[in-house]
Amino acid sequence: MKTLLFTLPLLCAACTTSLRGHKASTHDESFTVYWDTASQQDIVVDEYFVVRARVEPAPKTVDIDATMPDHRHGMLHKSDVRQLSHDTWLASDMLFHMPGLWRVHFNITDEEGVVHRAESDVILE
Numbered sequence: 001m002k003t004l005l006f007t008l009p010l011l012c013a014a015c016t017t018s019l020r021g022h023k024a025s026t027h028d029e030s031f032t033v034y035w036d037t038a039s040q041q042d043i044v045v046d047e048y049f050v051v052r053a054r055v056e057p058a059p060k061t062v063d064i065d066a067t068m069p070d071h072r073h074g075m076l077h078k079s080d081v082r083q084l085s086h087d088t089w090l091a092s093d094m095l096f097h098m099p100g101l102w103r104v105h106f107n108i109t110d111e112e113g114v115v116h117r118a119e120s121d122v123i124l125e
Contacts (some may be wrong), residue, residue, distance in 0.1 A: 026108060026116035032056045033106045033118045038090070045099050045124050051091040052084075055108055063107040064091035066122075070101050099124045 024033045037043060038050035051064055064081050067074040079091040096102050106118040 022120050024104075024106065024118040024120040026106075026118045028116060030110070030116050031059060031108045031118060033108070033120075035104070035106070035120065043096060043122060043124060046095070046097050048092075049094050051079075051094055051104065052088065053091070053106060054088045055106070056087060058087035059108045060111050060113075061109040062089040063109075064089065064094075064104065065107070066094065066096065066102050066104045068098070068100055069103050071098075096122070096124055 022035050024035070025031070026033075033053050033055050035051055035053040038052050041049055043049050053062065053064060055062055062081065062083075064079060065074060075095055076097055077093070077095070079094045081089060081091045084090050100123070102122045102124060104120045104122060106120075108116045108118065110116065
């Protein structure tokens, strides 16, 4: 199954400019996340994929996760997130195990330890 990637005008400050190259801002607009799947692969139901995210300005840490808000659950396991450079992070073993609305969460910790959240929606059909 192929997916459509786009952001819905929900209660998050996320947006996207095209099917490739997504952009999301934290709710307080302190950080901007530019993200896509590694190698710009399609996200397919029940197949692992990798998310690569660049955060501006460079944060202390980033955690990347996803939930299905309509079903009130998340992924079946936690992805492995690692830092590639001062502003780039990689989340491997992402898995959307069912079709529907998924919300990708970027929890960004600043130098003072405050967590800021950016969100971006993905629809899997």
